[in-house]
Amino acid sequence: MRVLRAAEYKPMPWKNGGGVTTEVAVSPADAGLDDFDWRVSMARVEGSGPFSQFAGIDRTLAVLEGEGVVLDIAGRRQATITPATVPFSFPADVATAAALIGGPITDLNVMTRRGRMVHSVERLVISAPVAIRAEMGTTLVLCLSGEVLVFAAEPVRLGPLDALLDGPNIADIRVEPTQETTLFVIRIGGISGND
Structure with a gap:
């Protein structure tokens, strides 16, 4: 992490x-x-x-x-x-x-x-704790606004435009906002076993 x-x-x-x-x-x-x-x-x-x-x-x-x-x-x-x-x-x-x-x-x-990696980008607006499903590959959580406490391997506080980058084989990421907050969840994986 x-x-x-x-x-x-x-x-x-x-x-x-x-x-x-x-x-x-x-x-x-x-x-x-x-x-x-x-x-x-x-x-x-x-x-x-x-x-x-x-x-x-x-x-x-x-x-x-x-x-x-x-x-x-x-x-x-x-x-x-x-x-x-x-x-x-x-x-x-x-x-x-x-x-x-x-x-x-x-x-x-x-x-x-293309042909090696794929990705998805999701915008989340949250005002209560959520669990972000970690996929195989890489997960990046970008805090656009507000402040959140992220629980992955250890608790981390993210402010505006801070991010958390997690690698493969992690548990789900729990996020607790201090107010209504917009997050971007980016998932990146390899094709045919490329990570």
Whole structure:
């Protein structure tokens, strides 16, 4: 189990140079933008424009702050993503353009290498204790707002944008909020025994 504190996340330029992203976690730990198995990051998007492309990568996007964004994917599909919508999954290796709905946003990006890894992203709004089912592979719990006490291997307090990263073969994770809190639960697993 690892606790990831927001103050320790790694800022880095977007792959296309159009902005700055904040890397929450990546595997392998020393991987760059072209050789990761999976990556979780947050980005501040100040203006409309193209998304970076990542060959062989599947991506899920959620809006953490701001009104939202409309994605144009390969000129054939549009998707509106707001803080209230379900996280949206799409291939990261097709041309995708973003149009902001009403000013800058902060988004959450989860990316996995197609054919090797898979992922899911769930938004939970909780005001009472819950048990988060731990799956085979990796589970990352990101606290968006509020504060929670997380019981995994040991009790840990998470504040805004802090995260808990757990590996395979763990028990369920119990989360107790101090007030209504929004969490993102990210599950990442390998395909055909790849973890």
